Amino acid sequence: MMEENAPETIARKSLHHELVDRLQLLIIGAELAPGTKVPEKALCARFGVSRTPLREALKVLASDGLVRLEPNRGAWVTRVTIGEVEEVFPVLGALEALSGELACKSITEEEIQAVRALHDQMMQSYEQRDLATYFAINQKIHRAILTAARNKTLTTSCQALSLRMQRARYLANMTEGRWYEAVQEHEMIMQFLAARAGKELAKTLLDHMDAKRASVVQWLQSQETTADRA
Amino acid sequence: MMEENAPETIARKSLHHELVDRLQLLIIGAELAPGTKVPEKALCARFGVSRTPLREALKVLASDGLVRLEPNRGAWVTRVTIGEVEEVFPVLGALEALSGELACKSITEEEIQAVRALHDQMMQSYEQRDLATYFAINQKIHRAILTAARNKTLTTSCQALSLRMQRARYLANMTEGRWYEAVQEHEMIMQFLAARAGKELAKTLLDHMDAKRASVVQWLQSQETTADRA
DNA sequence: TAGCGTAATTTTGAATTCATAATTAAGTCA
């Protein structure tokens, strides 16, 4: 018999679909930590659902690379490895470059203004060294460009790969120097987008992603070294 | 009670994983035709499994866009629409371009020779106007380049999108003129790969994919017109 | 007979049950 008043009982649409969304949030929020086992029973109790829809959701998350299914041993939250970062960022770079190119062809003046507003807000966050806000707005800008590209497939592919990278909370970590560079790159992104300079925007987004890759890899390497010493 | 001697009872690894593979084959082979309902019961009987693993597999296929889940109405095999082709091919083009660029950096001499062997075989199929063989080898060449790119994420992304396109059996349809062009493009692909000319190979693969997009769209449009008349 | 409304049937989504594999706990012996 199901738990009647489970804390976060959910209602709308199909359970497995809702659960995919919820579990994604738990994973990128690190509430389900990388390398740990997915607590099937606890999650069923928490959401007030049976194992069937939860396990359906886990299969989907596994195909997206957020969890790994070990036969007869359950589901485990995957870790972000250096190898994975080296793989995913180039792909993400190619896709973001394409999104920039397509966006330049289809974006409206209103959308450009909206991106500019976000851009200005983000610059303010930079001045105040408010990393959390900076990153939140940063994501909104990239999503706005994707939206302007008018290609759902591209959006879906990008977001799936982004999610995989977001498992690493420390993605947000940047040195002061790298942060400054990122801001310069974003100035260029804004200008090329406003000028609808597709090729230049594509190139800038690609370089931007590659710089981020390098920065994240460096961070992970420093983490590894720290872990070794412990 | 389960059917004991179902015709294609399957064994190894987890059922849902195996079922994902099997159903993919049925869909791209059009045994499960676009636009039709996925016959849950019949497939359970056919594979000698219960609904649980089959439904898990359907959720995964839905997230890959091969089927669409309609709440309380079951799973339907998705159709390849012109809109989808216009979306997917540019993304696939960007990814294949990347694969070419990466492949040029990492491919070994042995691998180049292997691709050349495939290339020569493919040219023979062209001479004989053996479309089926031509396409089979064509796919092998693209897969070999992906393998040489040494990026699993890229491979996975490409193959997922390729699968979506392969639902259209008629993808293989080409006019004589288009076929000739495709062959010329493949000559360039072979040469640039052998010369490890990454940028040039990337550009050629991108153009190759765009030409294929145009060809497929044209085909689908002619189909639509035919359907209208009927 | 065509259209409508209702009952029977089937299908779906999700909970439950069940066999088996994996893990943990307990007991044995050197």
Added chain:
DNA sequence: TGACTTAATTATGAATTCAAAATTACGCTA
């Protein structure tokens, strides 16, 4: 005590059951 074996417990994978939704079949009325 500590390694090894075996029994008890728990978790997993998959089949089955069950309630609700959708579809089909049937009969009624105009």
